[in-house]
C-alpha cells in the first residue's frame with residue numbers, strides 16, 4: 001500500500017473537532033513524520049484545527065495510519081517544539097493557542113524594466129580581467145586553502161600581516177611614510193569612504209566634492225546627510241582656490257581627476273594642504289588608478305604631505321578586479337582606531353580568506369606583475385582610442401588610467417550621442433551625467449579597459465560610425 005488516509009475525528013467533551021483527513025505516502029513524499037507534521041500544521045493554519053482541539057494519542061494515530069509509533073511521536077515532538085501543540089503525556093495533546101495569520105496581501109509589483117545591455121561596453125570603471133587563471137593567482141589561493149581559518153571576530157582593521165604589507169606597498173608605490181597602525185583594510189574605496197563619513201562627520205557637516213566628479217562619492221555624502229559644495233575642476237584638477245571656509249572635508253582625485261583626467265600640480269597640492277590646516281578640514285584622497293600612468297611616474301600621494309590632514313583611499317578594483325572587494329584606507333592612527341571600533345560594533349568584519357590571498361599576492365610580487373602587464377595593455381589601448389576618436393573632438397585625460405574623455409562640440413547633447421551609440425551596440429557614459437552645478441562642454445567618458453582587444457576594435461569602429469552622423 002502506498003498511501004494511507006484517515007479522517008481524523010475525535011469527540012471532545014467541550015469541543016467539536018473538525019474532520020481532518022491525514023495521509024501518509026510511502027512513495028517519495030519525504031519522511032513520514034514530516035508529512036504528518038505538515039498536515040497538522042496546515043490544519044491549524046486553515047482553521048480546521050483550532051486552539052484546544054484534542055489530538056489522538058500517538059499510539060492511536062499510529063494504529064489508524066498503520067505507521068510505527070515512532071513516526072507519530074516524532075511528528076508530535078516536532079510540532080510541540082515549534083509551539084503548534086501543547087499538553088503532556090497522559091493528559092492528552094491539544095492544539096495550542098495559535099491564531100492563524102491572515103495570508104499576506106499580495107502587493108502588486110511593477111515588473112522591473114529589463115535593462116537592455118549593449119553588446120559592447122566602453123563605460124568606464126571595470127578593468128580588463130583575465131579570462132583564464134594564471135599561476136600567481138592559483139598559488140595565492142592554494143596558500144589560503146592550506147591554512148585553517150582564523151578564529152573569527154578578530155582583526156576588524158584587517159589581517160595584521162596584510163596591514164604591514166600594505167603599509168610597505170603604499171610607502172614604496174605612493175611615497176606615504178606609514179606603518180600598520182595607519183592602515184585599515186577595507187572592502188574597497190566606497191566602503192572606506194562611507195565608513196569614514198559615518199564615523200568622522202555629523203549630518204549637516206558640509207563636504208566639498210569635485211564637479212564633475214565621482215557619483216558614488218556624491219551618493220555616499222548624500223546618504224550621510226552631508227550638504228555637498230560643488231567645486232569646479234579644470235585641466236589640472238580641483239580648483240583649490242575656490243574652496244571656502246565652510247567644508248569640513250573635501251573629496252578629491254588628485255592623481256587622475258575623475259572623470260576629466262587632470263593631475264593636481266604641486267602648487268595646488270600644497271595650497272590644498274595649507275587650506276586644510278587653516279580650516280581644520282579633512283582631505284579625502286581617492287587614489288583609485290594611480291598605478292596606471294603612461295607618460296611620467298605618478299606624483300607621490302597627497303597623504304605623503306600630511307597624514308594628519310589627509311585620508312588616503314586605495315583599491316585593488318582597477319589593478320585586479322572590483323569583485324575582490326579589497327581596498328585600504330591610510331590615515332592617522334586615531335582615525336584608524338575609531339573606524340575599527342565602529343566596524344567591530346556594527347559587525348562589519350572583513351573576510352579573512354580575501355585578506356590572506358591579497359597578502360600572498362603582494363608578497364610574491366604577483367600584484368606588481370599584474371600592474372605591469374595592465375600598464376602595457378592599457379597604454380596601447382589608450383593610444384588606439386586616441387587615434388580613433390581624435391577627429392571627433394578634444395580628448396582629455398589621455399596619459400593615465402583606464403578611460404579618456406572625448407569633449408564634443410557645444411552644439412551636441414552628449415546624452416543623445418550616448419543613446420545613439422547604445423542603439424548601435426556600444427555603451428558609453430555621457431559626461432553630463434557626472435556634472436552637478438558647474439556647466440561645461442558635453443562629452444563622452446570612454447573606458448577602454450574592460451573589453452577584449454577584438455571587442456575594443458569593433459566598439460571603436462561602431463562608435464566612430466555613430467559620431468560621424470552628428
Ligand SMILES: Cc1ncc(COP(=O)(O)O)c(C=O)c1O
Pocket residue numbers: 124125126187188189190191214253258286288314315316317322327
Ligand atoms: C573615482 C573612483 N574611485 C574609486 C573607484 C573604485 O571603487 P571601489 O574600490 O569601491 O571598487 C572607482 C571605480 O569605478 C572610481 O571610478
